Amino acid sequence: MKLYNTLSGKKEDFVPVMPGQVRMYVCGITVYDHCHIGHARSAIVFDIMRRYLAYRGFKVTFVKNFTDIDDKIINRAKQEGMPWDEVSGKYILEYYRDMEHLGVGKADMEPRATEHIPEIIGITEGLIDKGYAYEIGGDVYFQVEKFADYGKLSKRDIDDMLAGARVEVNERKRNPMDFALWKASKEGEPAWESPWGQGRPGWHIECSAMSLKHLGETFDIHGGGADLIFPHHENEIAQSEAYSGKPFARYWVHNGFITVDKEKMSKSLGNFFTIKDILGKFDAEAVRFFLLSTHYRSPIEFSDEQLREAETSIDRYYATVLRIHDFIAQEHTTEKSAHDEKVFEELLGRFIERVTGAMDDDFNTALAVGHIFELIRALNKYLDGKPSGAQAVALVQKAAGLLKEAGSILNIFNRMPEDWNRALMRFKCPDVTEEFIISKLQERQKARELKDWTAADTIRKELDEKGVVLEDKKEGTSWKVKIF
RNA sequence: GGCGGCGUACCCAAGUGGCUAAGGGAGAGGUCUGCAAAACCUUUAUGCAGCGGUUCGAAUCCGCUCGCCGCCUCCA
Numbered sequence: 001m002k003l004y005n006t007l008s009g010k011k012e013d014f015v016p017v018m019p020g021q022v023r024m025y026v027c028g029i030t031v032y033d034h035c036h037i038g039h040a041r042s043a044i045v046f047d048i049m050r051r052y053l054a055y056r057g058f059k060v061t062f063v064k065n066f067t068d069i070d071d072k073i074i075n076r077a078k079q080e081g082m083p084w085d086e087v088s089g090k091y092i093l094e095y096y097r098d099m100e101h102l103g104v105g106k107a108d109m110e111p112r113a114t115e116h117i118p119e120i121i122g123i124t125e126g127l128i129d130k131g132y133a134y135e136i137g138g139d140v141y142f143q144v145e146k147f148a149d150y151g152k153l154s155k156r157d158i159d160d161m162l163a164g165a166r167v168e169v170n171e172r173k174r175n176p177m178d179f180a181l182w183k184a185s186k187e188g189e190p191a192w193e194s195p196w197g198q199g200r201p202g203w204h205i206e207c208s209a210m211s212l213k214h215l216g217e218t219f220d221i222h223g224g225g226a227d228l229i230f231p232h233h234e235n236e237i238a239q240s241e242a243y244s245g246k247p248f249a250r251y252w253v254h255n256g257f258i259t260v261d262k263e264k265m266s267k268s269l270g271n272f273f274t275i276k277d278i279l280g281k282f283d284a285e286a287v288r289f290f291l292l293s294t295h296y297r298s299p300i301e302f303s304d305e306q307l308r309e310a311e312t313s314i315d316r317y318y319a320t321v322l323r324i325h326d327f328i329a330q331e332h333t334t335e336k337s338a339h340d341e342k343v344f345e346e347l348l349g350r351f352i353e354r355v356t357g358a359m360d361d362d363f364n365t366a367l368a369v370g371h372i373f374e375l376i377r378a379l380n381k382y383l384d385g386k387p388s389g390a391q392a393v394a395l396v397q398k399a400a401g402l403l404k405e406a407g408s409i410l411n412i413f414n415r416m417p418e419d420w421n422r423a424l425m426r427f428k429c430p431d432v433t434e435e436f437i438i439s440k441l442q443e444r445q446k447a448r449e450l451k452d453w454t455a456a457d458t459i460r461k462e463l464d465e466k467g468v469v470l471e472d473k474k475e476g477t478s479w480k481v482k483i484f
Numbered sequence: 485g486g487c488g489g490c491g492u493a494c495c496c497a498a499g500u501g502g503c504u505a506a507g508g509g510a511g512a513g514g515u516c517u518g519c520a521a522a523a524c525c526u527u528u529a530u531g532c533a534g535c536g537g538u539u540c541g542a543a544u545c546c547g548c549u550c551g552c553c554g555c556c557u558c559c560a
Contacts, residue, residue, distance in 0.1 A: 009488090011500095029560075042560040072558070154555075160486050161556060203558090225560030229488095232559090255560070256489095262552070266559060293508075294497065299490080299553070309496070309509050316508080319522065358498090367498050370507035377507090377524085384516095384524050453518055460520070471521050480521090 001056070001360045003221075004297060006229060006252040007153055011362055016220045017250065022058040023215040024050065025249070027207060027224035027232065028110070030067040031091035032076045035098050036272040037287075037302060038258045038265050042225050044288055045255045045296040045363075047104045048411060049223075052359050055409055063214050064107035065207060066092055069114050069200055074189060084190050085114075098275040102284050103411060109214050113206035117192045120201045120209045123243050124181045124194075132242040136172045138184025138197045144177045147238040153252060154230035179235050181205045204235040211249075212240065222249030226256055226297075256299045265302065273302065283423045286310040289412050292365040311424070311483050313373070317403075318417040319480070320376050324400050325417070326475070327383055328393055337392065338385025347378050348399055355406045365410060372406050372413070375399065424481035429467035437468055437479055444470075445477065 001014040016022050026046045029039055050062045068088035077084040092112075099106070113120075124140050127133035132146045144150050144158060151157045158177055180202035185191035191198035201209075211219065217240075224233065233252065240248040257264045260271040278287060281304070290310040294300045338344075351371065358367035379399050387395075407413030425432065440459055447455035460470050469482045 027560080030558090036560085038560050040560085045560095070558090154487080156487055156556070226489095227555075227559050230555060231557090257554075257560075259553080264554065264559090268559075297489095298497090301496085305509095306496070313508055316522095323523080364498075367506075370498060373507050380523050381525090448518085451518075457519065464520095469521060472517075472519090473522090478522095 002362050003251050003253065004362045005250075006254050009155070012251070014251065016058065017218055020057070020059060021061070022053050022221065023061045023219035024053075024063070024221035024223065025207070025211045025215055025219060026062070026064045026107070026222075027228055028064045028066050029091075029095060030070055030072055031088045031095065032070075032072040033091065033267070034274045034276065035095055036265060036267075036274050037278055038225070038272065040098070040102055040104075040275050040278075040287065041258055041291050041296075041300070042223075042255050043099060043104045044102065044291050046223050046253075048292065048365060049221075049253070049363055050107075051105070051411060052363065052409060056356075056360075060108075061215065062107045063109045063111065063211065065210050066095075066110060066112045067203070067206060068092070068112045069190060070203055088112075088114075098279075101279050102275065103288060111210045111214060113201060113210070116206060116209045116213065117201065119213055120205050121182075121192075121194050123205060123209055123212070123239070126243050127181065127239060130242065132239075133181055134174065135182075135196050138182075138199055139172060139180055140182035140196055140202075141173055141178040142181050142235070142239055142242075144175055144179070144238065147242050149241070150238050151234065153237055154234050156230070179204060179231065181239065204232055205239060207232075207236050208240040208243070208248075211236075212244070217244040217246045217248075219249055221251045221253055223253040223255070226254040229254060255296045258302045259299050260302055262301065264299075278307075281427060282307045282311070283420075283427065285314060285412055285415075285420070285423070288410075289314055289369075292410055292412065293369050295366050296363060308483065314413070314420065315424075315480075315483055317372070317376060317413050318420045320380055321400070321403070321413075322417040322478075323380070323383060324396055327396055328400075330388075332389050332393055335389030335391065336387055337389075338382055338387040340382065340385060341387065341392075341395070344378050344382045344399075345395065347375065348395070348402060351375055351402050352405060355409065359409065368406065368410060372403065375403060375406075421480055424483070428481045428483065432466050432468060437463065441470070441477055441479065448472075 002011045003014040004011045024046075026042070029035060046064070050060055053060045066088070069084070073084050073087050077087045080087065124133065127142065128135060128140065133140055133142050151161075158175075161177060182194060182196060182199050182205075183202055184197060184199045190200055192200060211222070222233065222236075229252075237248050259265060263269060263271060265272045286307050287310075290307055291300065293310065293313075354371045355368045358364040358371060361367075379396070383396070403413065440463055444456050444459040447459070463470060463479070464482065467482045467484070468479050471478050471480070
């Protein structure tokens with residue numbers, strides 16, 4: 001497997017520290033507000049990586065944290081007039097709800113910063129002892145100049161950053177780039193007892209403490225959004241490696257941003273869409289498909305139109321699955337092979353290899369999706385050739401199995417076509433009931449038997465206007481939700 | 485200003501040295517159909533922002549130019 005490593009700036013062969021085992025840590029969210037689609041991308045991308053590594057036979061230990069104490073949470077608590085831990089608790093619950101709706105699995109461990117205060121204090125003390133950190137007036141800062149490799153992840157050096165001069169002014173720091181490991185708390189703020197008085201952890205130290213505790217000094221993959229590269233992950237490396245004297249994470253993996261009108265989606269620009277809002281308009285599978293149809297490191301432009309295209313693609317997939325079911329259910333009295341059977345069979349033989357090949361190459365989900373649709377077309381073409389008999393059924397069943405396997409890797413295409421159709425109904429034609437459609441269908445069937453085409457077409461048109469499309473086949477008329 | 489990335493058809497998007505540049509959407513034409521829909525076929529990039537260079541050979545490597553974006557402050 002190849003994996004792009006931000007640290008080296010290259011795709012590298014993936015070799016875990018312990019053969020057959022992968023330990024990965026992904027920075028989760030700070031729980032002070034609703035999650036937007038950008039958070040969903042990160043969650044979905046790393047969920048897929050984790051699933052795929054497991055599919056590849058690795059024993060995966062996946063840790064994703066919650067930052068449940070920080071300035072933003074404290075500010076939000078003040079604004080809303082509620083205790084800080086009620087804020088964090090509320091948004092943790094909301095996060096779980098969003099992830100469940102999105103179809104993102106839970107991590108093996110989901111630790112919280114406030115559950116690791118003793119570990120955080122321990123590391124901070126260790127860093128002071130080793131001369132990497134200093135205490136001033138109840139604050140403890142990491143001294144960036146003491147760590148020779150500082151900047152190795154984000155590819156910048158301390159002097160350049162100082163020239164940029166957008167760092168906060170803080171008289172107490174020896175160097176403006178120094179960052180807080182521990183912050184003295186003000187009156188009324190959440191606080192824990194420490195050797196430096198009442199205080200709370202800085203932002204970066206929690207991830208060092210939690211990854212060290214749950215995964216050890218050196219582990220395999222550390223992930224998060226690209227905006228965490230600096231300063232968060234840079235600082236994590238500095239404090240972790242200074243503390244343990246060992247390499248921290250081996251592969252640094254970062255997902256790209258979601259943009260709106262070419263601009264990064266962010267809270268400050270106000271151009272964000274919450275997961276909840278989007279799931280009120282689109283099915284979670286469409287959201288997942290949309291996000292996986294672009295490589296995880298590329299920026300991806302968000303729009304309703306893109307989601308609609310995702311729906312159309314998914315619909316094409318399920319329409320083919322339905323066709324498979326119909327074909328298998330048919331009576332196969334004669335043996336007849338379609339003329340392009342060989343080509344089809346050959347494609348089936350290479351299919352999983354091609355999908356895993358794409359995923360092995362830095363999780364190229366977009367290419368894997370492309371392979372799936374190649375198979376879809378080949379399958380439709382094969383069925384157009386009107387094959388029949390046990391051998392044809394076996395071949396189609398094989399194709400169905402392969403599609404299912406590929407879908408399970410990507411965590412898409414994993415339900416029944418009827419369920420997909422029903423899900424679409426909720427969004428596209430919520431006022432139409434299945435009973436209504438079926439009664440209209442029966443009415444139309446009578447008209448068709450009488451060859452009253454005008455009446456039949458009127459009913460078709462009526463249903464079409466309500467968002468339902470009819471398909472007349474030999475076995476009868478079926479219907480599906482129109483995507484618009 | 486420093487660092488990094490991107491620019492592939494009408495739109496989205498894969499492809500990072502070598503068969504006819506995946507796949508999806510949209511458009512046009514066709515097969516099928518009572519008519520449709522779905523499906524399939526044909527069609528839309530002799531060219532991958534532009535200009536040079538390296539190479540037997542480049543969308544892919546190097547240089548320059550233009551355009552867009554990100555990070556350098558909290559941010560998935």
